[in-house]
Amino acid sequence: MSPQDQKKDDAVFPGGNYTYTWTVPEDHSPTADDPNCLTWIYHSHIDAPKDIASGLIGPLLTCKKGILTGTSQRRQDVDIDFFLMFSVVDENLSWYLDENIASFCTDPGSVDKDDEEFQESNKMHAINGYVFGNLPEMTMCAGDYVAWHLFGMGNEIDVHTAYFHGEMLIIRGHRTDVASLFPATFVTADMIPSNPGRWLLSCQVNDHIQAGMGALYEVRPCSRQAPRSTLKGRVRKYYIAAKEVQWDYGPSGLDQSSGKQLSEAGSPAEQFFKRSHYQIGGIYWKAKYVEYTDETFREEKKQSEEEKHLGILGPVIKAEVGDTILVVFVNKASWPFSIQPHGVSYGLSQNGVSVQPLHNFTYHWTVPQHVGPTPSDPPCLTWMYSSAVDPVKDTSSGLVGPMVICKPGTLDDSNKQKGIDKEFYLLFSVFDENLSWYLNANIKYYLRMEETSVKKDNGFKESNRMHAINGFMFGNLPGLDVCEGDNVSWHLLGLGTEADVHGAVFQGNTLQMNGMRRDSTNLFPHTFATAFMQPDNKGIFEIYCQTSNHYRAGMRERYSVSKCSKRDPAPVLRYKGVRTYYVMAEEVEWDYAPDRRWERERHNHSAESYSNVFLSNENGLLGSKYKKAVYREYTDGTFQTPKARINGDEHLGILGPFMWAEVGDILNIVFKNNASRPYSIHAHGVLERETGQPQAANPGDIVTYRWEVPERSGPGPNDSACVPWIYYSVVDPVKDMYSGLIGPLKICRKGVLQSDGIRKDVKREFALLFLVFDENQSWYLEENVERYSHGNHRDINLPDDTFVESNKMHAINGKLYANLPGLTMFQGDWVNWYLLGMGQEIDVHTVHFHAETFTYKNGKGYRADVVDLFPGTFEMVEMLAGNPGTWLLHCHVSDHIHAGMEILFKVLPKPEPALEVVNYSEETPPEDESQKVMLFGAKLAPGQVEATVIILAVSGMVLFLVASFLLGVVIYLEKQRRLRRNRRSILDDGFKLMSKKNQGI
DSSP states (O other): OOHHHHTTTTOOOTTOOOOOOOOOOGGGSOOTTSOSEEEEEEEOOSSHHHHHHTTOEEEEEEEOTTOEETTTTEESSOSEEEEEEEEEEEGGGSTTHHHHHHHHOSSGGGOOTTOHHHHHHTEEEEETTBOTTOSOOEEEETTOOEEEEEEEESSTTOOEEEEETTOOEEETTEEESEEEEOBTOEEEEEEOOOSOEEEEEEEOSHHHHHTTOEEEEEEEOOSSOOOOOOOOSOEEEEEEEEEEEEEESOTTSBOTTTOOBTTOTTSTTHHHHOOBTTBOOSEEEEEEEEEESSTTOOSBOOOOGGGGGGTTSOOOEEEETTOEEEEEEEEOSSSOBOOEESSSBOOGGGSSOOBOTTOEEEEEEEOOGGGSOOTTSOSEEEEEEEOOSSHHHHHHTTOEEEEEEEOTTOBOTTSOBTTOSEEEEEEEEEEEGGGSTTHHHHIIIIIOSOGGGTTTOHHHHHHTEEEEETTBOTTOOOOOEEETTOOEEEEEEEESSTTOOEEEEETTSOEEETTEEESEEEEOTTOEEEEEEOOOOOEEEEEEEOSHHHHHTTOEEEEEEEOOTTSOOOOOOOOOEEEEEEEEEEEEEEESOSOOHHHHHHSOSSSSOTTHHHHOOOTTOOOSEEEEEEEEEESSTTOOSBOOOOTTGGGGTTSOOOEEEETTEEEEEEEEEOSSSOBOOEESSSBOOSSSSOOOBOTTOEEEEEEEOOGGGSOOTTSOSEEEEEEEOOSSHHHHHHHTOEEEEEEEOTTOBOTTSOBTTOSEEEEEEEEEEEGGGSTTHHHHHHHHOSSOGGGOOTTOHHHHHHTEEEEETTBOTTOOOOOEEETTOEEEEEEEEOSSTTOOEEEEESSOOEEEESSSEEEESEEEEOTTEEEEEEEEOOOOEEEEEEEOSHHHHHTTOEEEEEEEOOOOOOOOOOOOOSSOOOOOGGGOEEETTEEEOHHHHHHHHHHHHHHHHHHHHHHHHHHHHHHHHHHHHHHHHHHHHHHHHHHHHHHHHHHHO
C-alpha cells in the first residue's frame, strides 16, 4: 500500500467516502473474566476534541464468539442493552459555534465568545446529549437481564459518578450502585432489576447535579419474577437526628505536622483559619447526624474511644445480608433534611423522604442477598448515607455518614467485624461552605456584617473551601491509633464536586484491596473503598491526599503504630539480596519539545496552533525550555561516570533511574545532591525505618537511604508478578516534584527478574509518568523567568492567567507533542507498561493506546485500551504487541490532547531469523604490540592466539573424525567385497557338483 493510500482514511472530505475495515483478533477479544461483550466507542479523529464536541461519537461492542445471533446481531445472553454517554458537551469547542451563535442568539453581533458566562452556558452536562431528565425514558421489566454500556467523554471537568437509584449493579465482579466515568472510560455493568418504579439515574458530582446531568429509567412489574430474598436476619434500629453544631476544622489551633499556629502569617493554613473582616476562620455552623439512645431523643449516645475519629460523620450504620434496618430520624435543624442510603434496598415511598424541622420519619431499608457483597468482594462493603432534599447544599452543610453491609456471620454480638482489630471510616471531601445552608448565618455570626457584600469576593470563597478528612484539617483528626500487627479495616468515602479527585495515601505501611497491593486508592464524589492493613512499621505517619493542592490546603492527618504487649513479636524477615543505586540530583536545562515537526503537522487545523501558549517564547512567555532538577544514575560512589541510558531506557525522559527489587531484597540508595538547594529521596511501598520524613541532603552532601522490601511491599495474591511504585523528593513534596525530582520503582515476586531487572517472561518494560508539570510551582520559576523571557523579565506579571497557563506543561515523562523516544518493540513481544499518575486536580488522565489492547488486574484479568490515572495512581498493564506500525499513545482528556500530552510507540514487524553479523568499529583503538605473541611466524594478540589455537584444535578434531569415518567406509567395503567373492566361490562349486552329477546320469 502506498503512503497516499494509507492516508485516505485520515480525513474524509465533505462529499467523500471511505470504507473502514476493523477486525477483532483473538488478542482484542474479551478475556475469560470479562463480561460477554465489552464496551468501546468510535469517533472522528481529525481534531478529536472538536469533532466529538460537534457530535461525532458512538458506541461499539465486541463480544465473545457465539453471543451474537445471525445477521440481526442481537445478543442471546441479555434481554436488553442500554448505551449511555456522560459528558459535559462543550459547545465552545464545536466546529459549529459560529453557526450556532448566528442561528440561536437573539443578538449575534453582541456575543463575546471569550466571556466566561457565555462559555459556561455552552457547557451542556448531558447524558446522551440530553439534560434535566429529557433523555427518552429507558424501560425494562423486573427480573430482566440488563447490560448497561457506560462511557465518559470530554475534559478535565468530566469526572462522573453515575448513580443508579433503587437498583444494584455488578461491575467486574463487584457489587455497586455507582460507576466512575472519565473521558474515554468504558464500563460494562450488569443489572437484574427487582425494584418496580421510575428511578433517577444521575451524576453525583455536585456541579453536575445542579447542571442537570440526570435521566429516568423505569422498572415495570412484568410477568417475569424478580429476584427475592427471604429476610431471616436481625432488625437493627438506629435513632438519628440532624443537629446544628459549631464545627471547628482545627480544634488544636496547630498544624500538627509543622507545629505552627494555623493562623500564622505566611503559613499554608492561614488562608483558611485566619479571622478577619473577610475571612470566617476555621469554625462554622453546620448540621451533623447525631445518634441517640432511644426514641425519646433526649440523650445522645456517647461515642467510644474508637469512634472519636468519626468527626463530622454521622454514626456508623451496620447490617448483614438478611437484615432489616429501621432508622428513626428526627430533624432538629432549621431546614428540611432526609437520609438517603447507598447499598440497601428500599421502595419508592422510602426514597429520601424529606423531613421538616422538628418532625420525624422512620426509614425502612432491607438487605436482601442481591444487594450484599459478591464472592469477589471483601466480607464487608463500604457505603454512605446523606441528606438528599438538596443533595449539594445538604452535604455541604455536613449531613453525611458511613454505612457497612456485610456477608452473613461477619459481625459479632457487639456489631464489630470478626477478625478485625480496628475499623476506621474516613471521608475525603472539600467541604464548600459557600454552598452550605448556613453560609448567611456564618457571615452574620462571625463577620458581623450583611452577607451580600462579601459573598462574591473570590478570596472569601476560597477561604471557605475546607480540604478536610472527616471535617478536620492539618493533622487535627484524633483517634487513629493502631498496634503493630493489628488487622485494620479502612472504610474510605468520597464526596463533593469535580475538584474532589482524591488520592488517599497511607504513608509508612501498605494496603491490600481486592487482593492487590497498594498504599493509596482514588476517591471521587459518592465512591467508596474498603482496604485492609496489617501495619509492621512503628511510628507516626501521615494519611493524606496526593492531589498536591489538596495536600497544601491541609488534607492530611496522622495515624500512629505502636508496639503493643498483646501480640507476639512478628517473625524477623531475613533479607537475602542487597542492591545499590548511586543517584545524583543535578540541575539541567530541560526542553519539553525540542522538535515541533510532528506537532505542526498534526495540530494545524486552526489559525493559531494550540501549542503556542506552551512552546512560544514571545509576548512574555518562556517557551519550552526550563531549568530543572533531575535524578540521574551513576556507576559508583565516586559519581564520576553517569550510567548510560541505552536499550530503550531513553524513554525515561525526565524520570530518574528505573529502580527495581524483588521481595526479600534491601535497596541502598546512595544519594548525592549536586543541586543548589536541599533535596531527598522517598519511595512509596517500601519499608523505611526512619520515622517521619527522610533525611534531607544539603547541596554537596551524600546521604544513604535504606529501603527494605518485605512481603507486604510486593505483589498481592491477585496482582501481576510486579507492582509499580514511585519515588521523589519530599523536602517540599510539591515544589520538589514540579522541579523535576521523580522516578519509577518496581517490586516483583522472588525469582521473577533477570539479572538486568527485566522480567523473565517479557521482552520490554516501559515506565510512563503522566503529569502536568506546573512550572509556576517549581523552585526555579524566577530563574527561568530571568533566563528564558525575551525583553525585560521585570515586566512579566507572574499571576497573569495566560502566563500561568503557559507554564503548565502537559507532559509524558517530561516531553510534549511526540518528543519522547525509545518506545519500540517487535510484533509478538510481551510488553509491560508501568503507568504513573501524580499532580493536582487537573491531573485526571485517561491513557489511550491506539491499535493495541492490554490486560490489567483488578482482582481478575480484564481487557482494555484505556487506563485511568489520577494523583497517587500507579498501574501496570500487560500487552502482547500484535499490530505493526507507529501508533499514538495519549491522554484522552480534550484539553490535554491539545496541550501535547501525546507520544508515539512503534511496533516493528516480527524479525526473520538472521545470521549473526559482527560489526567492527572504524575507530578501533591502537593495539598494544608488547602484548602480542609469535605464532607460526606471525605476531598475534593474546585473544587472537587463543582463537587460533581453538580453531586449529576444532579443525583437527573434525579432520580426525572425517578420516575415521572414511577409514571405516573402506574397511566396510573391503569386507563386503570379500563376502561377495566367497559367495561366488560357493556358487561355482555348487554348479560344478551339479554338472558332475548330470554327467554320471
